[in-house]
């Protein structure tokens with residue numbers, strides 16, 4: 266329907282009467298950054314727009330090696346963010362005999378020249394799993410997953426957040442980081458989170474004040490308990506996010522502990538950084554099957570997650 270992704274983000278935003286990226290081009294960002302809360306809410310995270318980003322990603326096909334969808338998705342993310350981000354870097358890497366690309370887009374805070382100003386990383390993996398090994402039908406287990414939830418949903422949250430960051434400068438610097446090769450784990454003895462580990466290795470001086478990894482956040486029955494590795498290493502940050510969720514009535518966030526999940530936050534925790542993982546647990550039945558499709562996704566689930574994160578970014582009341 267839309268050929269140009271930049272146009273897409275603007276058209277969708279306009280359709281919903283939000284501040285558009287074209288407004289940005291017309292200089293409306295010259296507004297003072299200390300707008301009232303009401304004005305800020307006009308630019309709220311929108312779940313329907315996030316859902317559209319899922320639809321686009323899956324329309325490209327599998328985001329895994331040997332499929333054209335991988336390059337198309339990288340182009341899609343890059344084309345959307347290039348005109349809007351203050352800095353955009355694609356970092357190619359080779360690891361475990363594989364090649365990948367991490368993408369890093371920064372939106373600077375108004376007072377980013379101030380020393381030690383807070384910096385928040387919001388991250389997701391953009392690759393998808395090359396096999397649906399948990400499918401009930403044996404013949405489908407060697408096929409790649411569609412990855413509407415496992416892959417596309419996290420990216421969708423980041424891209425919708427980019428729209429907000431473009432229209433309203435945040436009080437903190439925000440880095441949107443897209444990891445490649447998260448989902449090769451246990452295939453030919455490969456680990457999970459290859460891209461995230463490479464990102465940490467290649468950027469030793471990158472020390473964000475806080476980080477949030479989103480993964481599998483669109484399911485109709487989304488439940489996000491408090492992931493245990495995050496709990497052990499970043500309890501204050503996790504509590505802060507859960508307090509926001511509670512105050513917003515974001516019911517997808519559950520007030521109990523989940524389990525230990527190996528995901529893209531681990532390389533950061535190991536490097537001593539505070540990063541919380543927001544992930545569906547117990548994993549939905551569609552996980553690593555041919556059933557990970559967009560009909561299992563909900564705009565409301567995406568919106569709940571997105572609005573909690575955007576309050577965390579925009580209305581930072583507690584020290585990080």
Ligand SMILES: [Zn+2]
Nearest residue numbers: 394415448553
């Ligand atoms: Zn996965």
